[in-house]
Amino acid sequence: xxxxxxxxxxxxxxxxxxxxxxxxxxxxxxxxxxxxxxxxxxxxxxxxxxxxxxxxxxxxxxxxxxxxxxxxxxxxxxxxxxxxxxxxxxxxxxxxxxxxxxxxxxxxxxxxxxxxxxxxxxxxxxxxxxxxxxxxxxxxxxxxxxxxxxxxxxxxxxxxxxxxxxxxxxxxxxxxxxxxxxxxxxxxxxxxxxxxxxxxxxxxxxxxxxxxxxxxxxxxxxxxxxxxxxxxxxxxxxxxxxxxxxxxxxxxxxxxxxxxxxxxxxxxxxxxxxxxxxxxxxxxxxxxxxxxxxxxxxxxxxxxxxxxxxxxxxxxxxxxxxxx
Amino acid sequence: xxxxxxxxxxxxxxxxxxxxxxxxxxxxxxxxxxxxxxxxxxxxxxxxxxxxxxxxxxxxxxxxxxxxxxxxxxxxxxxxxxxxxxxxxxxxxxxxxxxxxxxxxxxxxxxxxxxxxxxxxxxxxxxxxxxxxxxxxxxxxxxxxxxxxxxxxxxxxxxxxxxxxxxxxxxxxxxxxxxxxxxxxxxxxxxxxxxxxxxxxxxxxxxxxxxxxxxxxxxxxxxxxxxxxxxxxxxxxxxxxxxxxxxx
Ligand SMILES: Cc1cc2nc3c(=O)[nH]c(=O)nc-3n(C[C@H](O)[C@H](O)[C@H](O)COP(=O)(O)OP(=O)(O)OC[C@H]3O[C@@H](n4cnc5c(N)ncnc54)[C@H](O)[C@@H]3O)c2cc1C
Ligand SMILES: Nc1ncnc2c1ncn2[C@@H]1O[C@H](COP(=O)(O)O)[C@@H](O)[C@H]1O
Numbered sequence: 039x040x041x042x043x044x045x046x047x048x049x050x051x052x053x054x055x056x057x058x059x060x061x062x063x064x065x066x067x068x069x070x071x072x073x074x075x076x077x078x079x080x081x082x083x084x085x086x087x088x089x090x091x092x093x094x095x096x097x098x099x100x101x102x103x104x105x106x107x108x109x110x111x112x113x114x115x116x117x118x119x120x121x122x123x124x125x126x127x128x129x130x131x132x133x134x135x136x137x138x139x140x141x142x143x144x145x146x147x148x149x150x151x152x153x154x155x156x157x158x159x160x161x162x163x164x165x166x167x168x169x170x171x172x173x174x175x176x177x178x179x180x181x182x183x184x185x186x187x188x189x190x191x192x193x194x195x196x197x198x199x200x201x202x203x204x205x206x207x208x209x210x211x212x213x214x215x216x217x218x219x220x221x222x223x224x225x226x227x228x229x230x231x232x233x234x235x236x237x238x239x240x241x242x243x244x245x246x247x248x249x250x251x252x253x254x255x256x257x258x259x260x261x262x263x264x265x266x267x268x269x270x271x272x273x274x275x276x277x278x279x280x281x282x283x284x285x286x287x288x289x290x291x292x293x294x295x296x297x298x299x300x301x302x303x304x305x306x307x308x309x310x311x312x313x314x315x316x317x318x319x320x321x322x323x324x325x326x327x328x329x330x331x332x333x334x335x336x337x338x339x340x341x342x343x344x345x346x347x348x349x350x351x352x353x354x355x356x357x358x359x360x361x362x
Numbered sequence: 363x364x365x366x367x368x369x370x371x372x373x374x375x376x377x378x379x380x381x382x383x384x385x386x387x388x389x390x391x392x393x394x395x396x397x398x399x400x401x402x403x404x405x406x407x408x409x410x411x412x413x414x415x416x417x418x419x420x421x422x423x424x425x426x427x428x429x430x431x432x433x434x435x436x437x438x439x440x441x442x443x444x445x446x447x448x449x450x451x452x453x454x455x456x457x458x459x460x461x462x463x464x465x466x467x468x469x470x471x472x473x474x475x476x477x478x479x480x481x482x483x484x485x486x487x488x489x490x491x492x493x494x495x496x497x498x499x500x501x502x503x504x505x506x507x508x509x510x511x512x513x514x515x516x517x518x519x520x521x522x523x524x525x526x527x528x529x530x531x532x533x534x535x536x537x538x539x540x541x542x543x544x545x546x547x548x549x550x551x552x553x554x555x556x557x558x559x560x561x562x563x564x565x566x567x568x569x570x571x572x573x574x575x576x577x578x579x580x581x582x583x584x585x586x587x588x589x590x591x592x593x594x595x596x597x598x599x600x601x602x603x604x605x606x607x608x609x610x
Contacts, residue, residue: 053521075557109525111490112499134519140502152456152571155485166487168575172377173483174388180576223499224529229520237522243610268608285505285540286519291375291481292399292539300609311375321607322586329588338586339602341595348433351593355600358609 039072042127044118045090046137047080047230048109050244054240055133057093057200059193062160063131064094069162072129075099076120079114081107086211091208093200098210099125105217108226109137115144117215122149122188124213125203129167134192135239142192151188158197158318167191175291175314195239196297197318235261235311238289241270243300244319246289248312250326250345254282259349260304266356271335272296272316274306290315305345325349363417364471367408368443368462368492369401371425371432372482381577387452388577396442397432400477402439402544403537407507408475409440410542415509418442420469426450426471430560437555438547444558447565454572455483461565466496476536478503486536493534500534501527505541 043063043280045056046191060076063357067074076095080102087098101117118141122130128144132138134156146153154169161168166183169191173180186189238244245264247257257271264271273282289296291311301319306312308324308331316322317336324337327344341348373379374394382389408419421436423429424447433444447461466474476489486502493500501507505524506517514531517524518550519538547555589595603610 111501115494135400136503136518139486139539140490140500143455143487144494144500146456146487147491147494150506151365152454153485153487154572155455155487172580174373175375175481175484176580177379177383178388178577179580180577182572183575184572186571199580222528224501226525227528228526229523229524230517230526239521286523300607314375317580321603321609323587323603329591334584334588335585338607339599340586340588341592341599342588343590343592343595348593348596351596352599355596359610361601 039070040066040125040127041072041074041129042122042125043074043095043136044130044132044141045078045079046133046135047083047086050080050082050086051056052086053133054134054200055193055195056090058195058198059097061135061200062091062193062198062314066129066160066167068161070165075125075127076117077101079117084212088208091205094203096206096208098208099213100210101215103215103217105344106215107258108229110222110226111140111144111224112139113217115148116221119145119148121213121230121276128188130188130190132190132192134359138192138335142190146190148204149188150186151190152184152186153190153192154182155192156182156194157191158194160191165220166200172318175310176317190335194295194297194318196283207281218353232286235264236270238270238272238287238296239294241298243267243269244272244289244296244298245269245302245304246272246274246306247277247304248306249276249280251277258348259346263302263349263353263356266353274312303333303337304349306333307331308336363411363415363473364469365408365411365417365473365475366420366422366469366471367401367404367436367468367475368420368488369405369423369432369436370398370477370480371395371423371429372398372480372521375481382580385416386574386577395428395431397435398477398480400479400539401483403539403541404475404477405436405439405441406542406544407537408473411543420445421466422462423447424449424565432518433560434555435547437558438551439545440551444560446560446562449564449565451568454570455485455487455491456528456571457569459488460495460569461489463495464566465563466492472531474534476534478536478538489534489536497528498532498534499521500536501529502536503538504535505538507535507541602608
């Protein structure tokens with residue numbers, strides 16, 4: 039039996055999820071007595087691929103071509119499906135990232151595979167992989183299994199741990215890619231990167247501001263704390279609707295789903311749609327002047343006070359700590 | 363130009379969902395259902411495509427009779443025609459997508475619009491599956507789209523930025539918030555929607571591939587510690603984060 043893991047990279051750099059997916063796949067492979075193969079697709083990715091070996095993979099397939107520099111739904115889908123067929127892999131793991139979520143269904147149809155999407159836990163019971171995932175905005179957790187011969191799982195980023203072990207001997211095998219113009223019916227021609235802070239979906243720490251921040255001119259308080267912590271800036275929908283910040287930063291049901299180690303909610307009430315996007319954070323801190331705000335129900339620690347008074351002091355205290 | 367918007371009928375996000383008696387589906391009684399919020403962006407995009415290029419717009423939904431409410435809302439917003447793939451069974455994304463794709467093949471649209479995700483199961487799979495079943499390209503999580511001759515230039519949201527994607531059509535688009543501002547149904551639209559027909563078709567039988575084994579409420583979190591009410595609590599908060607939670 040073979041398991042295939044898809045390691046996401048952009049611009050020649052692995053995403054953290056590449057290591058998380060590889061290691062989660064390795065854990066399952068060990069439990070099933072299966073062989074793990076990791077697939078990397080891109081331009082000039084052969085040189086970075088050995089980094090995956092520290093996460094338990096011994097064979098790495100590399101599909102390398104200048105035309106693969108950017109992601110393409112149709113092309114990556116074809117390569118993934120062909121690699122799975124070639125290897126006769128029956129279990130495929132991908133990240134539930136913007137790339138993985140887009141890629142999985144395209145390959146799934148080619149492989150007649152069911153997908154368990156956005157999994158937050160995996161286990162093996164009587165030889166079957168059981169996936170746990172949140173549904174209904176995190177109000178319910180389901181356990182499910184896939185009944186097709188080929189099974190695909192997308193894993194929510196930042197949930198599965200990736201701990202470097204001793205690197206093993208790894209075999210890197212280049213696979214040939216047969217691409218025609220027709221394969222490029224979708225083609226990425228460029229990427230606009232928001233420079234500066236990390237993205238909310240990838241950050242270890244997020245400092246989020248809500249309507250309680252009173253206006254865009256006060257977000258420098260959020261930004262200062264974020265920069266002190268090397269954190270991303272998040273916002274509630276109320277802030278985006280008011281035009282104070284861009285939608286890219288929005289956390290929640292109509293924004294992004296995040297699971298950082300630390301989430302600091304400032305002047306956010308904790309509406310269910312906001313919580314849907316951040317309840318899997320490991321530690322939640324709330325600063326809100328209303329001690330009855332729902333956000334305190336889900337927070338691990340809170341200060342029931344004024345953000346304008348607390349944020350500057352908090353930034354200074356943390357500076358003292360990290361400055362040490 | 364033929365434009366189809368695929369729309370879903372889902373529990374209101376405010377709804378207090380509870381696990382039903384079978385332990386595998388939710389208890390639907392006393393829950394308010396709405397048009398999936400993301401699908402409003404798809405409907406609006408369909409209407410704008412028609413306004414610019416002419417043609418016909420169709421709303422398509424697979425589900426029970428209750429999905430008619432949602433189809434009526436699409437008609438009230440200005441969609442020309444509605445089709446209900448009537449089926450009450452519980453389906454997974456694969457089975458929904460297969461049935462939608464079968465119907466869509468008979469309609470041969472130039473554009474098929476979806477929401478980015480259904481807010482119930484949040485699979486974000488149906489659009490990509492439909493596209494692959496139909497053998498056409500797709501762009502997901504789209505926040506901008508422009509038609510230039512035979513090409514469609516889109517921007518899709520990715521981590522920390524946007525990808526600029528060039529695609530050909532027939533094309534599947536899944537809409538993210540930001541693509542447009544969905545219009546409210548006008549009074550005239552609401553009146554007209556009452557007389558517009560909703561065609562009922564029968565989809566192919568269910569072919570679920572994913573099996574829900576159990577459903578449970580997540581362990582409810584203990585409300586946390588309120589450390590204080592003003593900035594004098596900050597040092598203690600930082601200490602707790604550093605020493606107890608070990609997150610900074
Ligand atoms: C279909 C749908 C989808 C949605 N999707 C999302 C989503 O993706 N993300 C999202 O965030 N929301 C979403 N919402 C909106 C959500 O319901 C809330 O309206 C929104 O989250 C509220 O944002 P907020 O907490 O910033 O504002 P409010 O609810 O207005 O809360 C502001 C808080 O700030 C506190 N405050 C005020 N002044 C101060 C001060 N000086 N110091 C400290 N605290 C202060 C107040 O006590 C209050 O609790 C969605 C809603 C719907 C219907
Ligand atoms: N039963 C359905 N009928 C019509 N369209 C649907 C249905 N289920 C999902 N969709 C469409 O597919 C999109 C993504 O749904 P999902 O993959 O379930 O997250 C939704 O926003 C709808 O546009």
